[in-house]
Amino acid sequence: MANKASEQRNRVQTALERVRHQIGLVLGAAAGAREMAEAELSRLMLEQEIVRIGMNHADAEQQTEWARHPAAHEVFASLGGVRNAFYTDWSTGPNALRELVAANAPGPAGRPPGEWLGRVGTNPGVTGPGLWRVGSATAAGRDISRTFDVAVPLLDESHLAITSAPKTRPVVDGIVQNLLMRVLSAFEPGAVKVHLWDVGQLTAILPDLYPLSRTSALSLYDPTRLEDLLDELAGHIRRIHATGMQAGHTSLRELRKATGQRVEPYRIAVLYGNGETLEPERARDLKRVASGALAAGICLILVDVPTAVSASIETLSLLDERRAVSSMTGSDLVVDLDPALPSGQVIRAAGRIAEALIAKQGGPRAFADLLPTELGQENSARELRASVGFYEGESVEVVIGDASPHALIGGPSGSGKTNFLYALLGSLAARYTPDELALYLLDFKEGVSFAGLAPGRKDASWLPHAKLVGVNVNTDREFGLALLRFLADELRRRSAAAKEHEVTNLADLREQDPGGHWPRIVAVIDEFQYLFAGRDQVTAQATQLLEDIARRGRSQGIHLVLASQDVAGIEAFWGKPAVFEQCTLRIAMPKARRVLAETNNAAVSAPKWHAVINHDSGVAHGNMLAHVPDSSSRNVFVNLQHQLWELYSGRFPRPRLFDGAHSPVLEQFPAYTELKPGSKPRALLGQSIDVTEAACGVELPRAPGRNVAVLGGATAEALSIMDSAARSLARQFEVGEVEFVLSCAIDACAPAVLELTERLRAEGHVATLADDLPATLTSVAESMSTSDVATKVLLLYGVDAALPALETKAVGQPKSGLDHLRTVLKQGPGHGVHAIGWWRSIARLKDTLGFGGTDDIGAWAALDVQGNELSPFAAGLVVHWSPRPGRALFFDRTTHSAPEVIIPFQRPDPDPAGGTP
Template identity: 55%
Template sequence: MVWARETIDDYRTRLWDMARGERRRRVDEALTALRTVLGHALGAAEGARVRAETRHRQLEFEKEIRLLGLAAAATDADLARRMAEDDALRAVWDGITARRDAGYEQWHREGLAQVHRLVLDEAPGAAGEPWQTWLGPAGTDPGAHAPRLWRVGSALVEHSAPEDAFPLAVPLLDVGHLRVNTTTGSRPAADALVETLVMRLVSAFAPGLVRLHLWDVGHLTGPLPSLHPLTAAGVMVVHDPTRLDDLLAQLAGHIRRVHAQSLRVHQTPRAASAAAGRRVEPWRVAVLFGNGDPLPDEQYRELNRIARTGPEAGVHLVLVDMPITANSPVETVTFTDAERATCSMTGPGVVVRADPAPPPAQVNHAATTIAADVLVRRGRPREFADLLPDTLGTGSSVEELRTPIGFHEGEPVEVVLGDATPHALVAGPSGSGKTNLLYAVLGGLAARYPPSELELYLLDFKEGVSFAGLTPGRKDPSWLPQARLVGVNVNTDREFGLALLRFLTGELARRAAAAKRQEVTKLAELREADPDGHWPRIVAVIDEFQALFGGRDQITQQAAALLEDVARRGRSQGIHLVLASQDIAGIEAFWGKPAVYDQCTLRIAMPKAKRVLAQENNAALALPRWHAVVNHESGVAHGNEVAHVPDASSRGTFDELQRTLWARMTSPKPRLFDGAHQPELVHAADFTGPRGPVLGQIIEVDDKAAVFRLEPVPGRNLAVIGTATADALSVLESAALSLGELHSAGECEFHLWCPVQSLEPRVTAAADRLRAKGHEVSVRTGDDVAKITEEITKLADETAPVRQYVFFYAVDATAHLLEAKETPLAKSGFDKLRELLKNGPARHVHTFGWWRGMGRFKETLGFAGMDDIGGWVALDVQGAELNTLAAGQVVDWSPRPHRAVFFDRTTHSRPDVLIPFDTTSALELP
């Protein structure tokens, strides 16, 4: 049994050993098979990797060759070395050159001739032929159809023979734009390309059908100087390098206008031109020279908008180093060195060269010829003399006023002021030619209508003397015979504009009353019914009229009401307004009062003027300088007439006409009001024959002085209040000297009291001047000041045999003297002064006192003394402090240099603004 168990165990052991050996064998076989499979897989992967690396290397090599170009690659030493070391790279080179040779063979056999034929057919004449065949004479093509292509240079496939070059032409008019990118040293070639292209454009058609706009960020005088003769005829406009915004706005406005017109007529300019057999709307080509720098965001967006929408409206761009997006119809020429370039039309494998530019002298001659042809087509160059009639001063203004102010294509463009177009609005930014236009209007009217038919009232609210030459001057004694009033430098004297409006309303009332008596309604009827009356048409020109409404005060309120009244009623009475401004927007006084704008049916817009035409009328945005849009239809677009306004303001134009008219026509000298100068006392109205003491010049249409009437009644004393020493002295000296002119020697005595030492020279000069006229003068200055109290007492208590005039300078400076009392119950000098002010006028003793502050003035007069001052002149005193002196009125007054406000209780319902006189010459001894 034991043996049997051992045998079984031994058998089992052998069986397990056999099983383990079989498993090991099978495992070894499997591992061997796996190793074999993995070996095959790794070998295949390695082969694939090698092949992939080789292909990648070949593709990168091919890309490098294409970027470099075959011509450059063929001479590149590094590429040659790599190909010698790597057969795979050599195979790539061989393949490329083989394909090139096969493709070029076909190109040379078929394509070259096709390109020549294409350019010949699609770029005929000046569009594609060498400049020697067309440069010089002006074109004659009416522009019904534009060539599809325009030559910009020649092109040559790399490795081709020079004789295989072909013309390179790009689409432009009615299609797209051209962009030129430069590199270092290539700007001359780029300029030559652009200049030749531009000359092709203007030479291909009848002159004037292609209008050029030239802008260069780096040139103040404009690029391409050989083309500048084109500016004389308006064919080319050179724009300010700092005003790209304006040019882009002008082009955008033109595009909008053309598109709006196309929508109205359901026809694009291209289709309309084809139907008419001629170009109905000139092409506009903007040539912009940049420097490669990015544009501001808004300019960049506007440029791209023009690029997208311009071709359909006939607006095209030629851009040099100017950024633009790629989603516009634009072709690009990119210079790679000083002479060679590539083009988007031909790709990188073609070398482009700009055609050599024609000689500058020949370009200049051709441009001059084209400009001259334009002027001949329009008529000879128009000048100011062409605005004038053959016979001067023979027109009748019974029905209307009419004159040409410019020309369009040689034909005169007129402005009319009459019942249908009673008033005019003129707008234009600074430098747009607005003043020149006003001179053209005034010159044309003055040449046609004599002073009996036309009167002119001219105001200029800006700081300048635009109209001063219409009055006599030191060098030229002539004046414009029709001018009745000329106001210059009135920018701070809004009261003068208000005075003109009051005058016009008064004239309206006079004419309306006459018309009522004659039972007529219009000026023409009144003139027929009253042929012996003086009823000329009146034209009031107010430049920068919005200055009238520059404050929130009574002047603004009154001016708005008066202007509206004149605008509404002037139509029938022959009174016409010409209101000019840089921008007529934002006048709060007219909110809710459209009468002025509604009555101004004649609208004249200078270049880039805004808001004067109807809201959707953008015609002024595209105007070149010296042009204007004249519209008699309240600014609606269909009433537009574009006029070139000749030079009317240079020497030998308006001034020569004025001298001629002055010599032929009789008229009174117009009044000149110059707000920048103080009027001289010796030339003042009422000085040599006064009705009383004159104080200053009143700001009124008529030249008159402020006169303070002196009567033997209480209160006829005058107070001057304020710290403006020069103006206070002027008022007192004017009063004293004019009284000296009023009286003969011995009829009066003067008392001049001055407690301020610095004022003594002026007081002494006034005293000497009065003595020279034979008057008795008592002067208290220096040590004599202490005697002022005695003189006050004497004048207050005694009746003098002749008139007494007291001029008390700086009364407040004697307060310490006048307050003194000998005994507590005695009267002070102030008390005596009050008695003098109260009782003196009845005894022909009148006091003119100057107080340097409102507080001291009131302190001097006391509680009830205000009634003893019948008139006052306030200098640098705020209006709120004067209300109690003006019978409870609200005095709307803001002090300003050399201006004062005058109020006389017995004559004034409102204070007058006056200008103190310059008394220098009046103080000089004879």
């Protein structure tokens, strides 16, 4: 047992010794590794310090300290080898950099000033240099072969931050002025705009550039109002971003490349600070502007503005009056700054650029300058574009499409609103064919602004794009309602087609249905507020239709242009902003109010012959001021119209002209000229107030109740309705098929009745002028008992005046003339006998009908009769009608759900010689 225990103890001790040995080996290795690591770290720290300070820049004391380091020899040898290898490889470096700058900074961007200063640039501004020279640098020593140009990116590429050193403000001004003159001299006048703000200066900011201040190329800002500059820049960024996004681009540079046009000028904003941090709110605004500026073609040059920006930015930090370090070259290379350009030469060069810009802008532009070189070459599938004016020589366009579907135009009387509308219509018509654009034009004011666009007595031409022209409709709100109904019907038709082809917008519909006729429709309604002038059904229906078209019209290519002198008092839209919200395109004439956004007062100070164009719902950042040339004077628009009329001759029909100041002429009306003998005679009473040139008439079949009453004391209108009814019926019967019986109880109307009688006889019809109405009615009533009764039309003028005679019973007669009249009204239509009578009051008509009700009067036309008197004759409907001259309210119980307003035809005057015209 003892031996066994001793053996176990020996084995344990042996194992412990082995463990101690292994631990010793591990600890020794760790100590060695740590020592090696510490040595390597020390060597790396020495190398880092030498690189940071520079082998050639260390003083003697520093050099001695480095030499004491155990790894000094190894580090100096290594760095020396690297430096020698670098300079061996760098032999071509300066030349490569010079070539790089020359390629990216051509002309004024990088060349010596003697080659360009004082010359006006020609680059249109679609693209620009990528680099702009500020000085030079040498790689090592003063070897000229190792000197290269130093340039900084600007414009689309990067912002620039300059930090001054003590007493270097003149040097900084020189750097900034050199850069600005290089940029301004590289592009054509107007392609670059400079904005200057200095926290410490009111007017003495780069005074050599002051010749440019009389143009838009240079703008100065109040030192206490940095927010004005930042707000303006933010507005440009939002507007350009919206424009680019609509076109599918993320930056102005992409948009320029895609269109091949400058679209917007470059902008350079120079902000001079004083080294102090900006107020927190201004600093936040500056950061926001800087983050989106480059994509909008806006470059910031920040001088002693310590605010950090989250955008691409290069730095230039001055060491003294001649030298600086730049982020473009790194802190190890010192930049020798270019000297400031000679003051006198800069002033003269700036003056020449200003003169060239003024010359380019020219004087007032003409209407012809709005028009393209070739007519009808544009496609409207995606949108409509039209040049409507000029700003500093550059065209200002209006865009109507999905993004800005409807327009609101406002301006007081005499502000140029009509002139602007002609500029817009002319520019659109010149760019698009009538297959691409259809115009519906309505003018509610008492004038004929659009009348010349339809054929007239003096000028037979018309604007081929016009489908409808309505003028003098200030009292015919129903015509505006008719236009909205037409547009709503067209919207439904297009929506159905889009659904059938499984598309959602006009562009896709035209692509899927190339054989269809889908032009963009622009409906211009001048003084549109008249549509909502009353608290009645017209206002209610117009409001509903207008809101629906405004919401859904954009996708189907139906656009509204609403113009008004004042949009403040449209009560129908209080609490219903749908229409105005959809009118993202706002045009404000001088002194216009409440057209743009509430806080946007740009139009108040706009000069005459100008307009503020805004595609952003009137928000201030969307303002574009445009000079609108004379477009409405004599022969200005007409010349274009004649040119277009001849170009599209015979291809497009004449527009429908509705002139509320003139009554239609029956003989010239299509519904009358197309009449011919047929089985369903129809008496025409007047013109329908509708988009189509239609007539309102009453069919007179052999059916009960087919009699017509003319109601009211307006003699001229009553005679007209009676006349047109008789003459239209006469055209629908062969000679001998109809007999007209005329009776007049009003002496003043006797000549007119006699004239109509003679006219009917001249056409070969039997026309009897009854002197004894009771006897005539007795004869007609008795004749209806026979089976063979010819069609008779009784034309009874002034029935109310004949009532005393009709009520009198002849001796020995059981019935009076009134009894026979009631029999004729009740039974006559079934036998082909129809009465067309004129009663001058509703009460007299009721007396005539007696207790038999109103069913025997199947249709009526009311003149100067109040609407509340007409309800018994309109199937109990509440009739909204306020009489007005030259208009009648028409209702046919067999076809109408509600009465409609008509325009009686113009009754021909008798010939002075006694005949008929």
